[in-house]
Amino acid sequence: MRVAVDQNKCIAAGQCVAANPDVFDQRDSDGVVVLLEAAPDAGQEDGVRRAAAACPALAIQVQG
């Protein structure tokens, strides 16, 4: 699985970190998403998909 985030779209709602804190983080200065792991392993996939579905800004793209 490949994940990409669009920091310009992100509105810092934190749904992604709530869904998977190993793959997503938020910048201290303004809460904008930081991608920790662009190629998460199988065990992470579920949380990543939940994050992408929950993101209110449609800022998370998942492939595979």
Next chain:
Amino acid sequence: MSSSQVQDPTGTADAPFFPMSRKPGCPFDPPPPLREAAASHPVSRVTIWNGSTPWIITGHAEQRALLSDPRVSVNDRLPGFPHWHAGMEQVSTRRAPSVFNTDPPEHTRFRRMMTAPFTFKRVNAMRAVVQEITDDLIDRLLAGPRPADLVEAIALPLPTRMICAIMGVPQADHAAFAAQASVGMKRDVTVQAQVESFRWQHDYLADLVRARAAEPRDDMLSDLAQRVTDGEITVEEAAAMGVGLFVAGHETSANMIALATVALLEHPGQLALLRESDDPGLAATAVEELLRYLGIVHMAQRRIATDDIEIGGQTIRAGEGILIELASANRDPRAFPDPDVLDLRRPAPAHHAFGFGLHQCVGQQLARVELQVVYGTLFRRIPTLSLATTLDAIEFKHDGIAYGVYHLPVTW
């Protein structure tokens, strides 16, 4: 008028009046016509206070699409914007630009100035403080007379203390500030009262921002004061941001605390589950389900189309008002099986209690921690908590922009 027009939910001539009344005896359910709309015509029209007939969106999928559509604007100065009431319309021309009334790129700029204290990690690091305040408030409640008003004792003070602490409002001013902020949340507020309370809060925070510019502390107002000093925003914009945060962040959480208490007491099986379960994940799913089920933001979020939009088989024309009624989407049977069942273990929390899209709630992670702590603590510490009144004697906030109860007499 032909009969087909009478039955046409998208016609303007006989668009029903909004807001609508809930069914007597069903204080937790959205008004029946909205429930029907969500199920059969999720994009229809209503008539509002000024006689205009904006669209009302009740379906979950349709709301998700429109709330993330760049042709849907929150710019409340555009002609035809479907304001909540006359007071709001009057204030709209004087309100400084903020997250509430701007679209990107301005919205992005303002939003990023306010999000830092509300990230998932920053807020979860405050969980111990929320727990401490909650325990303190429960101690005081238990030490005081019975019955007591849960709204005054716990529901209002907890979120008020949290948002004031984060912003840096001195504790001595919390009550005065909270009283002013609640004025604008009422639906039938006079224009005069609306303008006066708005000015009071604005001036109070502008003074505080100036004080923090001179003597910064470790709080949000000091951070905004620094941005004023740097020329990024004006004092007016900083004050508007503070007013907005306070208004959005204290009564909403308070309503969720008190209304959920009523709902749980009316659903003893679910309450027992919450009180007795040793599953640490239950408090979290319980909060999401109560947010969905109660749908407290029930006065419809206001938007305007800046271009023609095809949605749900209808065409919304550029310049037409759009009402996004979040509570009915939370009961949309296409999105939630058995939507009227309160099920604290319900998975997939794709509810719209915090909205969706670029304006989704800034304070949602704080609200979640507050609610997880309160629901997880209150009923364990006071297992005999019960209503000191009957359901039909409770005064619900039918006129509030956020639904809840004015007072909640409880005993134990």
